[in-house]
Amino acid sequence: MARTISYREAINEALAQEMARDESVIVMGEDNAGGAGSPGEDDAWGGVLGVTKGLFHKFPGRVLDTPISESAFVGAAIGAATRGQRPVAELMFIDFMGVCFDQIFNQAVKFRYMFGGNARTPVVIRTMYGAGLRAAAQHSQCLYPIFTHIPGLKVVVPSNPYEAKGLLIQSIRDDDPVIFCEHKALYDTSGEVPEDSYTIPFGEANVVRDGDDVTIVAIGRMVAMAEGAANDLAASGIEAEVIDPRTTSPLDTETILESVEKTGRLVVVDEASPRCNLATDISALVAKEAFGSLRAPIEMVTPPHTPVPFSDALEDLYIPDAQKVLNAAKAVVEYRR
Amino acid sequence: MIRPVTMPKWGLSMERGRITAWLAADGDEVVTGDDLAEIDTDKIAGTLESPGSGVLRCVVAAAGEDVPVGGTIALLADPETPAEELDEAARQARQEIDAGAIAGDEGPVTGTVEVDGRSLAYATLGTEGDVVVLVHGYGGDKNSWLFVQEPLAEHRIVHALDLPGHGESTKDVGDGSLGTLADAVLGFLDALGVERAHLVGHSLGGAVVVAAAAKAPHRVEKLTLLAPAGFGGPVNARYLRGFATATSRRELKPHLAALFADPDLVTRRLADDLLRYKRLDGVDRVLTTLLGTLLDGDAQAIDAARLLSTVDVPVTFVWGREDAVLPPGTTRPDVEHVDGAGHLVHLEAPGAVVAAITR
Numbered sequence: 294m295a296r297t298i299s300y301r302e303a304i305n306e307a308l309a310q311e312m313a314r315d316e317s318v319i320v321m322g323e324d325n326a327g328g329a330g331s332p333g334e335d336d337a338w339g340g341v342l343g344v345t346k347g348l349f350h351k352f353p354g355r356v357l358d359t360p361i362s363e364s365a366f367v368g369a370a371i372g373a374a375t376r377g378q379r380p381v382a383e384l385m386f387i388d389f390m391g392v393c394f395d396q397i398f399n400q401a402v403k404f405r406y407m408f409g410g411n412a413r414t415p416v417v418i419r420t421m422y423g424a425g426l427r428a429a430a431q432h433s434q435c436l437y438p439i440f441t442h443i444p445g446l447k448v449v450v451p452s453n454p455y456e457a458k459g460l461l462i463q464s465i466r467d468d469d470p471v472i473f474c475e476h477k478a479l480y481d482t483s484g485e486v487p488e489d490s491y492t493i494p495f496g497e498a499n500v501v502r503d504g505d506d507v508t509i510v511a512i513g514r515m516v517a518m519a520e521g522a523a524n525d526l527a528a529s530g531i532e533a534e535v536i537d538p539r540t541t542s543p544l545d546t547e548t549i550l551e552s553v554e555k556t557g558r559l560v561v562v563d564e565a566s567p568r569c570n571l572a573t574d575i576s577a578l579v580a581k582e583a584f585g586s587l588r589a590p591i592e593m594v595t596p597p598h599t600p601v602p603f604s605d606a607l608e609d610l611y612i613p614d615a616q617k618v619l620n621a622a623k624a625v626v627e628y629r630r
Numbered sequence: 631m632i633r634p635v636t637m638p639k640w641g642l643s644m645e646r647g648r649i650t651a652w653l654a655a656d657g658d659e660v661v662t663g664d665d666l667a668e669i670d671t672d673k674i675a676g677t678l679e680s681p682g683s684g685v686l687r688c689v690v691a692a693a694g695e696d697v698p699v700g701g702t703i704a705l706l707a708d709p710e711t712p713a714e715e716l717d718e719a720a721r722q723a724r725q726e727i728d729a730g731a732i733a734g735d736e737g738p739v740t741g742t743v744e745v746d747g748r749s750l751a752y753a754t755l756g757t758e759g760d761v762v763v764l765v766h767g768y769g770g771d772k773n774s775w776l777f778v779q780e781p782l783a784e785h786r787i788v789h790a791l792d793l794p795g796h797g798e799s800t801k802d803v804g805d806g807s808l809g810t811l812a813d814a815v816l817g818f819l820d821a822l823g824v825e826r827a828h829l830v831g832h833s834l835g836g837a838v839v840v841a842a843a844a845k846a847p848h849r850v851e852k853l854t855l856l857a858p859a860g861f862g863g864p865v866n867a868r869y870l871r872g873f874a875t876a877t878s879r880r881e882l883k884p885h886l887a888a889l890f891a892d893p894d895l896v897t898r899r900l901a902d903d904l905l906r907y908k909r910l911d912g913v914d915r916v917l918t919t920l921l922g923t924l925l926d927g928d929a930q931a932i933d934a935a936r937l938l939s940t941v942d943v944p945v946t947f948v949w950g951r952e953d954a955v956l957p958p959g960t961t962r963p964d965v966e967h968v969d970g971a972g973h974l975v976h977l978e979a980p981g982a983v984v985a986a987i988t989r
Contacts, residue, residue: 459909485643489801490911497878500898 296488301480303454304344304419307461308381310490312352315379318465320345321357321366322383322419340383342421342480367393367418371401371470374416379465387422387436387474401470402445413468417461423514423564424612425478430600433608435565437512440472441541441574447471447495448542452516454484456539459493466492476514496543500552504532507622508552511537511562512571515594515613519562522618531626541571549575550583557588558625562618567595589628592621632711632719633682634702635666637691639737640674640776647671648696649703658686663981666704667693673899676777679981685709688716690723700732738779738790742798745817746810751798752791752818756783760851761824762987764790765815767833767859768920769873769904771797774832777980782987791818793835795920801912806919808932812841819849830987832856832976833956834924837934844937853938853945854987856975859924860934861947863959867928870955874917879905891952891972935960948986950975 298306312318325340326349339346349356359366363384370382384390390397397418404412424433440448447469451457457475464471501516502523511519516537523533534552538544553559559579563572572593579591594613602608637647651668654660661683669678684706691703702723705716726732738753753772762782764775772790782788792799794814795806804810815838819827828851831839836858843850859865869888876882879901886896886904907913925931938945949958950971958965966986971978 487798487906487910491906491909492911493909494877499902503898 296486297483298454298486299481299483300451300454300457300475301342301344303458303484303486304461304475305339305346305348306486307458307465307490308345308348309351311379311462311465312348312355314490315465316355317377318379318381319355319357319373320348320352320381320383321359321370323359323361323366323385325349325383326356326358341385342477344419344475344480345383363389364393364396368396368400370416370418371396371414374401374414374470375404375412379415379417381417381419381465384418384420386428386432387420388431388434390420390436390439397440397446397470397472398443402443405469406445414470415465415468417464417467417471417473419461419473419475421477422474423476423478424596424601424608425514427603427605427608428477429603433601435513435563435570437472437474437541438565438570438574441544441571442569445469446542447540448474449495449540450474450476450513451539452511452513452537453479453482454486456493456499456537458486459491460495460539462490463492463495467495474513479514482517493539495540496545497539498545498548499537499539500548501535501537502533504534504556506531506556507533507558507560507626508549508556509533509535509560509562509618509622510549510575511535511618512541513564515562515564515618518613518615519560519618521615522622525615525619526622531622533622538571538575544575546578546582549579553579553583554586557586558622558628559587560592560594560618560621560625562594562613562621564596564613567593567598570595589625592625594618594621631708632687632716633684633706634719634723635678635681635704635706637697637699637701637703638669638678638777638780639699640669640671640676640780641773644671644673644699646696646698649691649693650675651693652689653677654680654686656686656689660684660686660706663985673903674776675897676977680706681781682706687711688720690720691727695727697727698730698732699737701727703727743818743821745814745821746804748794748800748802748814750792750794750800750814750818750821752789753779754787754789755779756785756787759786761827762786762788763815763819763824763827763829763839764788765793765829765831765835765839766790766796767831767835768870768924769796769907769917770832770835771907773797774974775976778976778984778987781980781984789818789822791815793838795913795916797907801910801916803916803919806916806923808837808841808923808934809845811838812845815839815842816846816849825849826851828852828854828987830854830856831858833973834859834920836860837932837937840934840938840941843941843943847941847943850941850943853943854948855945856948856983857950857953857956857958857973858934858947859956860930860932860937861960861962862930862935863957865925865928865930866955867925870921870924873904874921876908882908888954889972889974890978891950891970892978895978930956946986946989948975948983950978
């Protein structure tokens with residue numbers, strides 16, 4: 294039965310259902326089991342924001358606490374994946390990924406290629422990204438573009454609870470390494486989610502809203518901002534088509550291009566720093582493949598190229614919001630040569 | 631007498647609807663079933679048909695307005711009804727809409743029952759009167775009755791059932807035979823303590839209710855069969871296989887055109903909702919198994935006509951004249967053909983279907 298649950302609960306349910314279905318699925322990470330120093334504490338933390346809470350008791354021996362050493366436990370998860378497990382490792386903040394780049398970029402992702410297709414590495418690395426929680430420059434980044442850059446890595450950025458559950462189940466069943474990026478400001482958002490297990494295939498964008506006047510492509514948490522802007526735009530007679538790519542790698546280029554061919558206008562909304570992010574990537578794609586359809590220059594709505602500020606006021610200014618999306622959409626619709 | 635026209639509740643989650651256009655104007659004379667307005671919701675866009683006959687004396691909510699379910703959007707009345715009476719009713723209706731919530735909007739009651747080890751989901755509208763059970767077709771669910779369940783429930787208790795493998799019921803159909811599905815319907819009646827019911831079945835559901843009647847004729851008051859499977863004639867095997875195997879919107883959408891007379895009804899939302907269903911674990915196997923029940927090569931495998939000949943209950947057939955999935959095959963004289971409707975006749979011509987069920 295579809296009921297309304299949170300993004301956090303949707304992720305927890307996906308993990309629980311896959312652990313019940315397939316005993317090679319294990320969960321590991323900092324404070325995933327007991328927390329506060331001991332496995333099996335009744336009041337398990339379930340990770341720093343409580344996403345894996347309750348799994349330790351449901352699946353004895355399959356939820357592992359790890360030392361605070363990302364390079365060690367991500368390496369261990371990748372090694373376990375090569376030996377037949379399906380580990381889901383929680384790397385608390387995407388900002389910490391730097392210390393395990395070698396395991397991810399040079400090892401996990403390359404195995405299938407280097408061994409002529411004979412190696413499988415079904416590991417999922419769940420990680421939190423994004424600004425908005427007053428967590429400052431080292432805990433607020435949107436680093437999914439870095440992972441999107443690596444051939445062979447699948448990168449998932451779910452925008453709501455329905456997407457989060459189906460995409461996580463797909464990630465766990467996938468035989469390649471997957472980086473699963475959860476926006477920390479989405480955990481308490483809610484939406485309708487079926488109780489049954491289900492999957493959402495990679496590389497299929499979701500058209501969130503139909504429109505003929507402008508295409509707005511938005512990633513992760515920005516999808517809701519784009520929807521809000523689209524609803525306001527509709528009040529002034531502008532119908533925006535909102536596209537959520539769901540996965541940045543593989544990217545559903547067809548849906549984006551088809552939409553721009555219809556609307557002739559593109560706004561890309563990306564919370565990642567503006568250089569070499571998804572906004573520039575998708576803009577380049579459209580400029581090359583659909584140049585003839587464009588009736589206005591492409592607009593990119595992104596933060597400025599600075600670290601995420603710690604000051605509340607500055608952080609609020611930094612994050613793209615619905616008003617900035619609205620302004621960008623109006624600018625492209627009203628553009629005259 | 632003043633008869634209010636209210637914002638309908640199309641589906642369990644609908645809370646509000648937006649009037650996108652009025653198809654009738656102040657002063658127009660309308661009869662039951664005439665198209666009154668186009669309404670758009672989060673899930674579906676549809677045409678509101680007139681709940682009664684009279685003169686449209688007052689449009690309360692204008693095109694473009696967003697109105698809560700149950701809110702009065704227009705008033706029907708006789709030409710003799712005094713204007714002051716209408717003004718007062720319109721004022722009250724306006725107040726209610728502006729307050730944003732409508733008292734007394736209960737909506738369908740949903741539940742599940744256990745039958746043969748499977749959980750079956752259902753939604754019920756109406757509190758008194760004869761019991762009607764609505765049984766959807768292949769790949770459908772209880773929400774496919776959204777346009778007919780509410781008008782039927784005015785004087786009846788109307789249950790819309792999710793067959794095994796469908797909607798929110800357990801995604802398992804066992805051998806997928808007509809007998810298994812008919813047992814699920816009879817088990818549903820048992821679970822709810824319903825002695826006798828009027829069974830309404832669409833497509834595969836039509837054959838299922840016939841099989842239920844053949845197994846337990848004393849449980850069936852009446853049968854209404856909408857484009858039922860198993861009454862001769864060709865079947866669109868290409869559609870059925872295409873529906874079963876499509877894994878993306880791009881693959882699915884072209885097949886859905888076969889369901890309607892009006893191709894504009896194949897919206898992205900419809901395709902998305904069907905894809906969401908198809909992506910649930912177990913549904914793939916359910917649809918493949920049932921394909922074996924429906925098809926023998928490219929022909930119909932079901933013979934519901936033979937089953938029906940063993941039963942002595944009143945039967946009504948309704949068929950969309952432009953049905954491209956199961957074109958009307960039977961030459962029975964009691965078939966009511968509906969112009970301008972395709973296979974999903976209860977979505978395209980709900981008024982005609984309600985009339986046939988209540989006749």
